[in-house]
Amino acid sequence: MHPNPAFRQEPRDRNLAFVRARGFGILSVNGPDGPLAAHIPFLLNDDASFADLHLARSNPIARADLPAPALLAVSGPDAYISPDWYGPHQDVPDQVPTWNYVAVHLRGTLEPLPEDALRPHVDALSAEHETRIADKRPWTSAKMTEGAMPRMMRMILPFRFHVSSVDGTWKLNQSKTPEIRARAATALSQGDAAAQAIAALIRDLP
Secondary structure, X not given: OOOOHHHOOOOHHHHHHHHHHHOEEXXXXXXXXXXXXXXXXXXXXXXXXXXXXXXXXXXXXXXXXXXXXXXXXXXXXXXXEOHHHHOOOOOOOOOOOEEEEEEEEEEEEEEEOOHHHHHHHHHHHHHHHHOOOOOOOOOOHHHOOOOHHXXXXXXXXXXXXXXXXXXXXXXXXXXXXXHHHHHHHHHHOOOOHHHHHHHHHHHOOO
């Protein structure tokens, strides 16, 4: 997490809302030969005390010595910021390039779950994301040929990540004046989807 307090003012509820909406992150634990990492979907429970997830049986994390301390890093939009966007050099001298981004880190403990927890988890995970798709009847595992789902689930295992702390960074040029931020947002709004998302977040700053 960025150490500047200006970028770490968002309340816990907003950080968790962002994590819940993303539902995808990088899970990391310490392995015998160094850090292990996996890109995983997850489902945060109602009070954000834990997140359920699954891993391939062959994933090194699934074979790690668990329970163990773990980190779940959830990234949002990010964009390069050119110093030229701040204004003429005579008005805003000696600036350097930077990167704006949103990221939330959850720290806690990862533990395996009984294998009978896998089917409810997989069904809940797909239901969560199917309901976000407009103009479509949600997909369910009931649409699969009998026996196909259990056969496929043999390749994965269920886990639970118990959340002990939540840290968020929303680096959006808060250290600049509102006028300078507005210039950067205008330039970003001409960029790709991630740049436009950062521009919108900058404009939402108080």
